[in-house]
Amino acid sequence: MARTMSDKSRLLSEEVLTKYRVELLVKGTAVIAPQILFTQADLAKIDQLQAEIPEEEVREGDAGDFHSVFVKRVRVAPPGHRPSNVSGTASGQIMELIESKDRSFALRQIFGASSDYVVRRCQMHRMPPGSFVGIHLDAESDPDFEYSVIVQLARDFDGGEFVVYPTRHEQHVFRPPFGAVLVTTCKVRHEVKPVSSGERRSLVYFCSKRGGANRRIIESSGARL
């Protein structure tokens, strides 16, 4: 029998969450289909709120890695500091949306966690043609990062593939559609290939069981974005 599911029941479907949990466990990366973690209305709200946040261009090379991307900071945790939202009301509202009870519950199930996760850092990326994110390890920015969650905010662009390198000889290429969410472990190297046309946009956040100060030691880091 055809049934119209509410957003809530879709978010909480055990069967669906278990499927993603296994995918993440086995492959280190899972792509969550559009409309499961974020509805169209959630994405529209994020788009509206982000307009108020200032943008900076990041082009930083360190130990062979380079980037070219426009970044809007929502929550930051620089070395020695605890996670905190950037000033302004928009960042708090975006974090409230991201950390809603249902969404946090769903992600916890996907992570296979027995305790709560905190978002240590959150930012938005805008990548016009020529932009890219060089190969890096998220855990080099903050050793407590466990999972990164990447929400796809754009429809019309070419290039910009997310490529994961689980080993030296293996690579997995992802091109998630608008509204899909890529979840990946922060212990695997990856990159975003150059955008060739249109504009790629994403909301990126990093989750951890630990909420304290960033334990990264600045001198030895290969930090980036």
Ligand SMILES: O=C(O)CCC(=O)C(=O)O
């Ligand atoms: O914008 C993205 O898809 C994610 C880029 C990335 O790997 C990161 O911010 O660590």
Ligand SMILES: [Fe+2]
């Ligand atoms: Fe990354």
